[in-house]
Amino acid sequence: MTDGDSVDVLRISGLTLDLGGRRILGGVDLALRPGQVHGLAGESGSGKTMTGLAALGLLPPGARTGGRIELEGTDLLTLPARQLAALRGRSVSMVFQDPSTSLHPMLSIGHQLTDHLRHHLKLDRKAAKERAAELLTQVRIPNPREALGRYPHQFSGGMRQRIAIAIALACEPKVLIADEPTTALDVTVQAGVLRLLRGLCDDLGLAVLLVTHDLGVMSAIADEVSVMRHGLVVETGPRGRVLTEPQHAYTRQLLDALPGRSTV
């Protein structure tokens, strides 16, 4: 389905979510474009993670949704479970906050990098291993071939997150959802991981949804910025405009809260 104006690869419109009788999302609108990083900010509990999980069909059991999440015109919310599973990890993938808990501690890096490759792309063992080594090179892990046989605890936090990014990118997805990918990392390695994400986004034409609390991070790498509050997107637009001329009082508050910065 190609609407003339649509360059959005993922378009979320009027997304509502009810969980345990509580309204978590009240009609979220977001659009992601290839080769662009879309920053998503907002206070804790505003529904950023739930928005991301909804796009993967990984909401907690008992969740009820409304609205649409379109991946190149296909509504993911109404897609049968099997077809959604085929897209998950292949067309849309996710990087989680804490790489020390999101990698399985007892499975080798090689195993975790290749199992979904083999499942989605039907690669044989050897081809999958080749691809895995290539991916590790892409995320700048030294000695990629040797690294395949190692386990998560043998890597530093920054490297683990690079590995998690490599896993997410393995099947060449169109959309990457990165949920606070640097929050759990040492400040010294945060910039490296962000630069890597930015580079991959540019090189691969990936659409990235970058969830972050940190407006500093946002201003460094996002093209578009959205701000969420209480399950709603209260402001969205190009980075320059949102961060310098915020329209919404809440965005202004967030900016004022940044250390060493005052609103213009």
Added chain:
Amino acid sequence: MSPRWVPSKGAGGKSTGVEGAGGGDGDRLPARRPTGRRLPGRRLLARHPLARFLLRRTATAVLLALGVTLVTFILTNLVPGDPAAANLGQRAIGDPAIVAQFRHHYGLDKPLPVQYVTYLGNLLHGDLGESQQSHQPVSTDLSTAVPATLELAGAAIVVSLIVGVAFGVVAALRRDRFTDQLLRVVSLLGVSVPTFWLALLAFYVFFYRLGWAPGSGRLDPGMTAPPDVTGLYTVDAALAGQWPVFWSAAGHLALPALVLTAYTVGLLTRFTRSAVLEVLNQDYVRAARAKGLPGRTVLFQYVLRAALVPVITVAGLAFGALLSGTVLVESIFAWPGLGAYAYRSATTLDLPAVMGVGLVVGLVYLTVNLAVDVLYGVIDPRVRVQ
């Protein structure tokens, strides 16, 4: 579970890893100590983490065995009662000469410390003394009783693991639904029904009433035991290709083994359920789902692997519980194993036999613990590699 046989830091391995999963593990030796001349063999032993670990465990085992003998010796001598009275007949006990002869033969006329040291001295030569009941060397008695019990307890633990883990996984996946509730009742019953009662009930129902189960013992009457290789009749019969003997042995094994599984199945079901539920909540399981892996793959490769670590610990404990369960079950089913032997020896104050049983049980516990620790390393690379 702390890493117990990890190599010490710096003992090989390149420096890609930065943060290790370090933990408080007092069992780890510091890096190679600067020592003088050493034999190449000893160096190898000292260097290889698994070899060093096993060496240390063996040393512990010897100390523990010593402790077991001492405690058993003291306990047996604290019990009011006279071995002579317990073992000699009514007539003989009236004859002081026979009593004195009995006491002299078993060294009971010597002071206790001398008796103990004599026992230890003989133990060094593999001599466990002579049973006052069977008038045979205790080691001979044990060599038939121990395999009988290992066959029974081994069959029970294998069945318990398969059934208990399966039940636990299903209960976790069907959390709070009907199946989960049902399995909760089953496991609760298994844990709370007294084993001796279950044994009596099973014997009554399946032997007297239904006639499904063969009678007591390890084989049908008139059947000869298979050639002795492992001492486990089912295995030996299969090895020798004696299929009628195999089926008879398996038939005799089935009921007592199933009675023993009741408790361990209940225990393992409950532990597996909570272990799986905890793992299901982990980030890496959500991440595996986000990769689009099929549910089956996520369950068997991601969830079960992590959940098995606590389950193995409990399985080790469960095996201990099985061994104590055999005392009653073996008496009821007339299974000629260690439990029945222990019961008979204890009631007749057969000191050498009781000490022999104590030693064997201690060694079995140590072996099971060792196996559990080694399995940790097999399953969890954080224990194995650093």
